[in-house]
Amino acid sequence: MAPSTHTDVMIRTYGPGQVPPLVDVAADIWADAHPELVANPGAATAGLSVPALHRQITGHLKREGFALVMAYEGGSAVGFAYGFPCTADYWFGPDLVDQVPAGARTDRLMGLCELAVRPPWQSRGIGTQMHAELLRVIAPQWSSLLALPSNRRGQDLYARLGYEYAGPYVNEPGGPQFDLLLLHVSNAS
Template structure:
């Protein structure tokens, strides 16, 4: 099915108690958006998989302020993103000393996932999902991790205003990600 227009896409937000019934659907979208991982799981050394996504989302549901934004076209989910407010200590890990104090002191949103089905990509849906998360959480700063080899994702995040803050590992032996930061400009300013 070919997408018609972006105006056909509706964005809905969900809180933690509403997410579990959507897990399989968001996992399917995530898998469609990441064929390089799903089609060749032995090539992935960073623990990314559909079962890992399920565990990750279920673990993140405990964070106060958790928000899932989902994009629907013609009644079917075609994209999603989720984020939650978090502390600098939780999000920045070993990079904390390198993050400037004015950033560490601000309200922070950790953007964990943003995925759009391939047939619906490059139509502004990812940007709309991101905007819905920013509106729901209202942070001063947003941060995310991106794989260094994810050039397409990196270009999207840079267009949104994210800037490289440094290399990041979840564990000392884990894969290296790029930590990106966005200063969120209040619409009231």
Template sequence: MTPRTRTDVVIRTYGTGQVPPLLDTIADIWADAHPELVNNPGASTDGLSVAALRRQVVGHLRHEGFTLVAAYTHGTMVGFGYAFPCTPEYWYGRDLLADIPEHVRAGRLMGLCELAVSPSWQSQGIGSRRHAE
């Protein structure tokens, strides 16, 4: 099945200082998009909980170039994703770094950390548009 592409979706980009007021909204979207984690008590011990997501986002706000991209329809946020420029050492870690080809390690790297779309808005091209943005 080919995903439908919505034309009534507005994409907005936010920098570090603009994200804290959005934390509740993105946490709700993430929870809705990941019910298998939210409803699994073991997930929280693995760091896969709403509280862990909040800590992760707040921790990543310190990275210069942090960008959150949000999708809105009818004034309501229905999806988000965020990323930040980082070094190969940071992204891959010391244990994997030796296995990463040199041309990848030498290039620019943007760490894409989360992409989530509310279930009722999935398969409509929203995630693809945010990723491209």
């Protein structure tokens, strides 16, 4: 299905019990949005693959406050995002927790785990709408995410949303280096 020029995108929010039937749809959207990772065998070794996404989402379903949003156009899923409230120790880890602003350590923090939009629907505000819905549902004072430095489209979106670089982050020895990005929600436009 090709995107229309005039769009009526519907954003739906799902709680943990509603997500298992949607994991394959989310993984398909993720694969469409990240063809460079899907085609790279090294990415799978680094935990950036469809099976890794399945494990990640399934593991995060147990987190209190988990929410997944999915964007639909014409009945087809074109984007998804998910996150949950978390502690600074959990999200930043011992190497970075003391380097982030005090509020990000003490105020309500959302870990934004994934945000992906199928390429034909990118640059149409869908990622922004899904992000806004997660902020509404989870109601954090701070939001944080990990982004690959090479993901220019994602980096551009996060900069437009008000995220700022907080440091390099490696989630496992030998894993890829991510940019840890932070958003003070009350400062966001």
